Amino acid sequence: MADKAMRMARAGASRPRPVMVAIAGDSAAGKTTLTRGLVEALGPQRCASLCVDDYHRYDRVERRGLPFTALHPDCNHLDIMEQHLQLLATGQPVLKPVYDHATGLLTRPERVEPREFMIVEGLFPLHSRLARACFDVTVFLDPAEDVRRAWKLARDTASRGYSAAQVLAELQRREPDSAAYVRPQRRHADIVVRFAPIPVRDDPPGTPLSAELLLRPTIRHPDLSAVLAQAAPAEGLRTMHLKLARDTDGRPVDTLHVHGYVPTEESRTLQKIIWAQLDEPGEVPESLGLLGGSGARSEPLAITQLLLLHHVLEAGR
Amino acid sequence: MADKAMRMARAGASRPRPVMVAIAGDSAAGKTTLTRGLVEALGPQRCASLCVDDYHRYDRVERRGLPFTALHPDCNHLDIMEQHLQLLATGQPVLKPVYDHATGLLTRPERVEPREFMIVEGLFPLHSRLARACFDVTVFLDPAEDVRRAWKLARDTASRGYSAAQVLAELQRREPDSAAYVRPQRRHADIVVRFAPIPVRDDPPGTPLSAELLLRPTIRHPDLSAVLAQAAPAEGLRTMHLKLARDTDGRPVDTLHVHGYVPTEESRTLQKIIWAQLDEPGEVPESLGLLGGSGARSEPLAITQLLLLHHVLEAGR
Numbered sequence A, B: 001m002a003d004k005a006m007r008m009a010r011a012g013a014s015r016p017r018p019v020m021v022a023i024a025g026d027s028a029a030g031k032t033t034l035t036r037g038l039v040e041a042l043g044p045q046r047c048a049s050l051c052v053d054d055y056h057r058y059d060r061v062e063r064r065g066l067p068f069t070a071l072h073p074d075c076n077h078l079d080i081m082e083q084h085l086q087l088l089a090t091g092q093p094v095l096k097p098v099y100d101h102a103t104g105l106l107t108r109p110e111r112v113e114p115r116e117f118m119i120v121e122g123l124f125p126l127h128s129r130l131a132r133a134c135f136d137v138t139v140f141l142d143p144a145e146d147v148r149r150a151w152k153l154a155r156d157t158a159s160r161g162y163s164a165a166q167v168l169a170e171l172q173r174r175e176p177d178s179a180a181y182v183r184p185q186r187r188h189a190d191i192v193v194r195f196a197p198i199p200v201r202d203d204p205p206g207t208p209l210s211a212e213l214l215l216r217p218t219i220r221h222p223d224l225s226a227v228l229a230q231a232a233p234a235e236g237l238r239t240m241h242l243k244l245a246r247d248t249d250g251r252p253v254d255t256l257h258v259h260g261y262v263p264t265e266e267s268r269t270l271q272k273i274i275w276a277q278l279d280e281p282g283e284v285p286e287s288l289g290l291l292g293g294s295g296a297r298s299e300p301l302a303i304t305q306l307l308l309l310h311h312v313l314e315a316g317r
Helices: A002-012 A031-042 A060-064 A078-089 A145-159 A164-188 A224-230 A233-239 A264-277 A299-315 B002-012 B031-042 B060-064 B078-089 B145-159 B164-188 B224-230 B233-239 B264-277 B299-315
Strands: A019-025 A047-051 A094-100 A105-112 A117-122 A137-141 A191-196 A210-215 A240-246 A252-258 B019-025 B047-051 B094-100 B105-112 B117-122 B137-141 B191-196 B210-215 B240-246 B252-258
Touching: A002 A078, A019 A031, A019 A078, A019 A164, A019 A299, A031 A047, A031 A117, A031 A137, A031 A299, A078 A094, A078 A117, A078 B094, A094 B078, A094 B094, A094 B105, A105 B094, A137 A164, A137 A299, A145 A164, A191 A299, A210 A299, A224 A240, A224 A264, A233 A240, A233 A264, A252 A299, A264 A299, B002 B078, B019 B031, B019 B078, B019 B164, B019 B299, B031 B047, B031 B117, B031 B137, B031 B299, B078 B094, B078 B117, B137 B164, B137 B299, B145 B164, B191 B299, B210 B299, B224 B240, B224 B264, B233 B240, B233 B264, B252 B299, B264 B299
Parallel strands: A019 A117, A019 A137, A047 A117, A137 A191, B019 B117, B019 B137, B047 B117, B137 B191
Antiparallel strands: A094 A105, A105 B105, A191 A210, A210 A252, A240 A252, B094 B105, B191 B210, B210 B252, B240 B252
């Protein structure tokens, strides 16, 4: 019952312990983009992120001879990842391994000091009970598979030195491990985020993706009806709405639909209302909603990040 | 009182925990030679060693601009070293950083699995109360300074790519940090080992060094009078003798003098008697007493290692 011991240790810890947030999901599910906006919004003094894909057991050359992909637990030091999560969750620094995605080599480890808020993203942060016991808020990114494939193709050909054919072959090779080990983490998340076009609508190409958030009652979510009540009724409802539903296992759950097709200004109005409730100084941070370095934005991403900020800040209070 | 918590955790640990041995001492004090013979005698299945000099915070190039040497605590991740010692001492694996002495670079970390016996050697294993709380037996290597300088000169010019002038300059540069941070660990060791010529005798050049062992009553030492009683009286006494003395701080202590000048066969006879008391299968391991790869031997080193084996095996029972 190491997970229970960990929960007790955190509850009783005397040294300041960080708020720990997990952002899990498959390769190119948008973890880094979501994380970056949160870290910048909270500021590097208060918040740091780490990627647990650095706990790869083998480098790229060594993996070639192996019968499994990087998405298999045996391909990762998951027990060391758990150990480091426990240390960080109880306020201790770690010397984290480093995997260089550009070269495929394992390199000099880096020291990670716990901050007030720690965002842990990667393929496996929710893999085990013990790992999950280290977090205050857990998120699983579950974009529509077509969307994820397009994102992976774009990223891996642009910045990781692969050809399109290599990326597609790798997606196929990884599929069984993804189904067996990555996607099952979805059921352990407090919040599941799905970016996708809205199927029932016939929006023109180029319409921003919408976000559907599963808000499971495993944590206390903000009162969104109060937020919506502050906006003009039509505007609020166009931007997002909350719907009672059943989870895949039949449990009751709230689903929040954040629409990509609404005018930016309407979405921004709602963002300001949510931000005002967070009791943070200043305006809505510019980093929220940013997609990569190009300056392109996604308003549903910004709203998703604002809801996560609510949880992160609440957990720290 | 993290050290006390650590002692309690080890006493109550439910998973099998390794016997932990510290071998501390300055650069080129003979730590690796002493360690190698012990690991080989116990066999790699039962015993592993690790060098805590791998917890360097900076690589060789980065250290050039710093106001302190590698012998300064600020030049090392000593808190991470403590953390890893605690994990190993409670039977958990660690991902240990690696410093490559040949290139001066920090490289890919390596996984260390706890074995039945763990020998931890380096500059700082006894630096803090918490680190010391992780060990069952602690040793400090304290060779005569002339001897250590000669050893360092020979090693660093042969295998670390330095010139003699560079090594001598480095010895001088390190002296203040050695006096302030490395040598004070001597007082925390259960056993202090000093290799030196015997000053009162006029042995010819080339006579093997003798060993003087301070056996502090902080652990239970073997009954050496029983060992000596089994040897021919003259032979036993020529090879080694025990003398009651006062430690540098006035506390009573046993000193064991192991003479380098006695014929090899006499020393070997005593080694067989000590070995027989250890209840291990087979003959006295060939690795004991070996000095580096040349096949040269030191009988006082072999006897020192046999005494350490006694402690290591006793601690495991």
